[in-house]
Amino acid sequence: MRSFDGRKITDEDLAKIKEYAAGIEEPFGIPVRFVFLDAEEYGLSSPVLSGEKLYVAGIVDKKPYADAAFGYAFEKLVLYAWSLGIGTTWIGGTMKREQFEKAAGLKEGEMMPCISPLGYPAARRSLKESLMRRGVGADSRLPAEKLFFDGSLDTPLSGQKKEEIANLTEMVRWAPSAVNKQPWRIILKDGAYHFYEKKDRGYVSDAAGDLQKIDVGIGLCHFVMGLEERGSVPGIVISDPGIPVTGDMEYIATVKE
Numbered sequence: 001m002r003s004f005d006g007r008k009i010t011d012e013d014l015a016k017i018k019e020y021a022a023g024i025e026e027p028f029g030i031p032v033r034f035v036f037l038d039a040e041e042y043g044l045s046s047p048v049l050s051g052e053k054l055y056v057a058g059i060v061d062k063k064p065y066a067d068a069a070f071g072y073a074f075e076k077l078v079l080y081a082w083s084l085g086i087g088t089t090w091i092g093g094t095m096k097r098e099q100f101e102k103a104a105g106l107k108e109g110e111m112m113p114c115i116s117p118l119g120y121p122a123a124r125r126s127l128k129e130s131l132m133r134r135g136v137g138a139d140s141r142l143p144a145e146k147l148f149f150d151g152s153l154d155t156p157l158s159g160q161k162k163e164e165i166a167n168l169t170e171m172v173r174w175a176p177s178a179v180n181k182q183p184w185r186i187i188l189k190d191g192a193y194h195f196y197e198k199k200d201r202g203y204v205s206d207a208a209g210d211l212q213k214i215d216v217g218i219g220l221c222h223f224v225m226g227l228e229e230r231g232s233v234p235g236i237v238i239s240d241p242g243i244p245v246t247g248d249m250e251y252i253a254t255v256k257e
């Protein structure tokens with residue numbers, strides 16, 4: 001959502017979001033801090049947004065797995081906001097990063113990979129939103145056969161195994177990702193789902209970490225929340241199964257029902 005109607009978030013909605021943010025947990029034991037920033041007070045804006053009055057910035061210590069933890073935790077906030085009718089956009093590029101970092105009080109050893117506006121959607125999309133969506137192909141996604149595999153990358157998940165998790169694959173497919181690259185790949189082996197990052201060039205920086213690892217954290221969040229919705233209590237571990245993968249792929253984490 002990049003076009004907002006210009007209204008401020010109500011005090012009641014903001015209180016709910018802040019309370020939810022304070023209780024967010026993620027699987028890697030790396031806390032994500034959320035800072036709420038008034039656009040006018042700090043003179044903040046983004047060239048792809050219109051009508052927004054408030055932002056949330058996420059801050060995390062720079063350490064291994066900070067990116068995936070960030071993706072997971074920030075996405076929980078995004079989904080919760082939408083449950084209140086509040087629109088968001090993950091923004092990792094189209095902003096004046098230094099201004100947001102300063103306003104958020106970023107400290108040494110921390111990073112602020114992304115921010116998001118928080119606002120009520122406008123009745124119509126702005127032209128810049130429509131252009132942005134078209135530019136990144138935001139309304140389409142890769143088919144499940146290119147993302148979910150059975151035992152090895154040679155075999156797309158199919159048949160009953162595919163059917164059993166059909167709604168979970170949809171939840172992962174439609175997750176947001178930087179430039180809509182959808183860099184998550186999942187291999188089912190011995191009843192466990194192993195999540196990998198399929199890397200493109202140009203998504204790693206000192207200031208924002210690895211945006212595609214953040215994406216995998218987002219996909220993981222959707223998958224796990226889908227399992228929870230089914231009544232499962234999924235476990236998430238870091239335990240590389242050693243399945244041969246291509247050189248542009250990196251193992252991230254495993255989900256067990």
Ligand SMILES: Cc1cc2nc3c(=O)[nH]c(=O)nc-3n(C[C@H](O)[C@H](O)[C@H](O)COP(=O)(O)O)c2cc1C
Binds near residue numbers: 001092211
């Ligand atoms: C980590 C991350 C960074 C993103 N950065 C930007 C950004 O800088 N500017 C922007 O307009 N959209 C950004 N997006 C939004 C994606 O372009 C968007 O999620 C994708 O095109 C799919 O569209 P949808 O989320 O509306 O389905 C980002 C998304 C993610 C997950």
